Amino acid sequence: MSDADILETAASWLEEEELAYVRERVPTVYVEAIPVRANHLGEVEKVGLLLRPRPDGSVSRAIVSGRVLYGETVREALWRHLTKDLGPEADPLLPAEVAPFTIAEYFPTPERTGFSDIRQHAVSLVFIVPVTGECAPSQDALEFSWLTVEDATSPLVATEMSGGQDILIRRAMAHVGRLP
Template sequence: MTETETRGGWLSREELRDARERLPIVYVEAVPVRVDDRGVVTQIGLLLRASAEGTVDRELVSGRVLYHERIRDALLRHIESDLGPLAMPRIPVSPQPFTIAEYFPTPGVTPFHDPRQHAVALAFVVPVLGDCSPQQDALDLAWLTPDEAAALAAVGDMSGGHGVLLRQALAHVGHPV
């Protein structure tokens, strides 16, 4: 009987490239929100990032789930990585996604496109209470009202289908789109 491989969750660039060519990769995506005392969404946080193609787009918090990592832990890690260690996200004990997005390397299969890979992303609305600031490769973090976010999502200025996810998140929290 062979032992199960349990080494770290990081793949080398070559291993990740090979995996992306052979199987779907699991991601989490988070729509960070501010809520009032009644739990009504008052603001939505969107990151500004430069892409490899040279465009600058608004995006959601997003990233891979590592081997042997719980979904909750992946959400916390990516929110801290993108919004900073003082974001104070409020993730339920048993998080439930508002949708599942399937990204394909072939455009048009779904509204979600990632030229690198086939990916399955669990998408969550996550209230944050603390101070947030753009981290890593994010150029800016903007807090928009739900109406402003809906207008941005409608014009299609978000890459890879993030506008579709934003519209779905707004509908999930009861905001008309």
């Protein structure tokens, strides 16, 4: 299957009204990716974060995130969102075995899990993905930045993130042995 075949997935499988109806009743499957730059030993040195507008009109730092569409594999969804958010020259390196490092459960309020999305209950498969190419924000992202591990896990950057994604950054860095 070529990259073009993967990217031919329909942009939306439900109209906005239908999606809102489903979001109120059924958990939605998402993929999330934390882009990283690693050195020649595979040690994570940088974390990539987007700056994007939120549904409520605010702006926040975010990781790559999006729904898995009907008929789409997790690998295809992960590739689609990485190339959509980071640009066609990003060159993300998907692992041979597509298995998330963790799962995040988003609820309309953060009390249950620390992860929240006011629109829905979502189950997200979260991946750490090395990226070797040049990244440029696309679609709705305003900016893309590479931060040091220390900066990405800092309290200041945590205040710039929403929905609990700062927790995912810290968990990812702990997973790769880089939590400062």
